[in-house]
Amino acid sequence: MPLTVALPDPEATERLAARLAPRARAGDAILLEGPLGAGKSAFARAFLRALAGDPALEVPSPSFTLVQSYELPGGLEAHHFDLYRLDGPTDLTELGWEEARRGLVLVEWPDRLGPLAPEGALHLRLAHADREEARIATLDGWPGRLHGLAG
Structure with missing residues (x-):
């Protein structure tokens, strides 16, 4: 069942991200x-930044590089993909998609993943x-892990 969260300002978006990260x-x-x-x-x-425990972590947009990778505490690797400029999933191999899936992936414009979603x-x-500045977030997935997230 999807969860809907009102985000009245950018700080609310940051708080949602911080509650979701753990x-x-x-x-x-x-x-x-x-x-x-x-x-x-x-x-x-x-x-x-929440995963890293570092509010000053440099997190550039991957709009031009298409992917940014991070080594985080506890040995977790995270990969932030921005697929806006891709036509479809054929270019994902060159971006290291399969290797990245061993860690955590955040994907902007996931419709470009096609069957690789x-x-x-x-x-x-x-x-x-x-x-x-207000947004509405709708979350769907991760059964059992979103309980208490909206509060």
Whole structure:
């Protein structure tokens, strides 16, 4: 059953990311959906900083590099993909998709994954709300791990 969370400002998006980060495991995928400017990169940045335990961690957008990788505490590897400029899944091999799946992957524009979209992924859709900075997040997936997340 999808969970909907109101995010009245960017700080609320950061708090959601910080509450979600401890629930992530190696092999997980978070598929970040939503229009341009909905906050996908902002969510990913806050999520990775929370996982690293470092609010100053440099987390550049992978818009041009297509993937940024991180070695995090506890030996967890995380890979942030931005597939906006891809036409489909054929280029994922060159980006190290299979190797990245051993760690945690965050994927912006996951529709480009096609048949490579991981089963059991957390789908997080961000949508613009009634105010300029407000968003609505809808989360679907990770059965049993989202309990208490909205509070």
